Amino acid sequence: MSDYILNKDYFIGVLEDLAVLAEEKKVYFSELDSAIGDGDHGMNLSIGFREVSKNLEGWKSEDINTIFKNAGTALLDKVGGASGPLYGGFFMKFGVPAKGKEEVSFDEFIEMMEAGVAIIEKRGKASVGDKTMVDTLRPAVDALRAVYSEDDMAPKEAMKKALEAGSAGSDSTIPIIAKKGRAMRLGERAIGHRDPGSASSVAILEIFYNRMP
Amino acid sequence: MTGVIIVSHSEKLAEGLKDIVMEMNDGSVEVIAAGGASDGRIGTNTLKIKAAIEALAERDHILIFVDLGSSVLCSETAIELVDDELQKKVHIVDAPLVEGVVGGVVQATICNDLEEIIAMAKEGANLNKVC
Numbered sequence: 036m037s038d039y040i041l042n043k044d045y046f047i048g049v050l051e052d053l054a055v056l057a058e059e060k061k062v063y064f065s066e067l068d069s070a071i072g073d074g075d076h077g078m079n080l081s082i083g084f085r086e087v088s089k090n091l092e093g094w095k096s097e098d099i100n101t102i103f104k105n106a107g108t109a110l111l112d113k114v115g116g117a118s119g120p121l122y123g124g125f126f127m128k129f130g131v132p133a134k135g136k137e138e139v140s141f142d143e144f145i146e147m148m149e150a151g152v153a154i155i156e157k158r159g160k161a162s163v164g165d166k167t168m169v170d171t172l173r174p175a176v177d178a179l180r181a182v183y184s185e186d187d188m189a190p191k192e193a194m195k196k197a198l199e200a201g202s203a204g205s206d207s208t209i210p211i212i213a214k215k216g217r218a219m220r221l222g223e224r225a226i227g228h229r230d231p232g233s234a235s236s237v238a239i240l241e242i243f244y245n246r247m248p
Numbered sequence: 249m250t251g252v253i254i255v256s257h258s259e260k261l262a263e264g265l266k267d268i269v270m271e272m273n274d275g276s277v278e279v280i281a282a283g284g285a286s287d288g289r290i291g292t293n294t295l296k297i298k299a300a301i302e303a304l305a306e307r308d309h310i311l312i313f314v315d316l317g318s319s320v321l322c323s324e325t326a327i328e329l330v331d332d333e334l335q336k337k338v339h340i341v342d343a344p345l346v347e348g349v350v351g352g353v354v355q356a357t358i359c360n361d362l363e364e365i366i367a368m369a370k371e372g373a374n375l376n377k378v379c
Contacts, residue, residue, distance in 0.1 A: 073290075075289075111294045111295060111325070112293065112294070113286055114285075114291075115286070115289055115290065115291020115318075116292070117321045119318070120325035121321070124325065158325060216317060217316070217317055
């Protein structure tokens with residue numbers, strides 16, 4: 036699988052699809068957030084990715100790292116809630132292993148994912164079981180690393196396993212109380228509701244998967 | 249001398265609190281309101297906070313006061329984004345917003361001792377409003 040390459044067009048395509056997704060799922064994410072948070076998750080992501088989409092054309096000549104650094108900074112600026120520094124940080128760190136590159140190997144792609152998830156955990160001071168986006172992202176990247184390196188699975192197949200692990204992780208947020216964010220104050224009232232950040236993280240992983248060659 | 253940054257989800261709340269505290273400020277403490285999301289919606293903005301920190305770079309210490317949730321996360325992220333030397337000057341104060349800012353700013357007009365200023369701001373949590 037060493038000849039498997041993800042090129043810059045792939046990553047640009049992911050960012051284009053993310054902007055479409057943020058519009059399509061705006062109401063869904065905000066409804067999830069209304070149940071246990073402040074109801075602005077959908078609007079926040081929509082405004083953030085609209086800014087990415089508006090500027091993407093001008094970034095296309097840059098290397099992969101710069102494109103994601105710019106995208107992350109746009110999210111940091113435009114997204115008004117905690118998801119701004121979290122997803123903003125994700126994309127800023129995601130690009131770093133691809134510094135100066137126009138394409139990456141699948142190993143490098145996994146490193147990018149790991150770097151992105153690590154900054155979300157660090158900034159959010161969250162771990163699995165806290166009812167946050169980490170419940171999706173941590174099992175997903177762990178599965179990605181495990182199945183690709185240990186089972187020698189084809190990259191797209193490995194990404195599918197990661198998506199499944201992430202999706203199961205998001206499901207696992209439904210029956211638990213929250214240990215982070217505004218939902219924390221609700222105590223047991225948060226039980227029975229999916230964490231909105233975990234849902235948007237699944238949707239983001241799905242785009243990375245769908246776009247893979 | 250001290251610089252103070254007010255981070256609230258509401259731009260108006262941050263501005264209003266700044267107005268209140270400026271009545272007790274002899275001019276020696278620089279106060280910046282960094283409230284609201286980038287477009288004035290309810291929210292917090294990391295880059296606005298970062299710009300405020302950089303605007304106060306010449307101050308001896310910079311105290312950030314926050315309201316809820318993402319105001320802490322955005323402030324921590326803003327601190328990460330400034331130069332290492334400047335980072336050392338910045339402190340997020342674990343105090344109630346109104347009482348903390350008033351207590352901290354007033355103390356900062358009296359002395360330049362970081363620990364004393366922070367202690368006075370935190371003391372705001374113990375004030376009895378109704379006896």
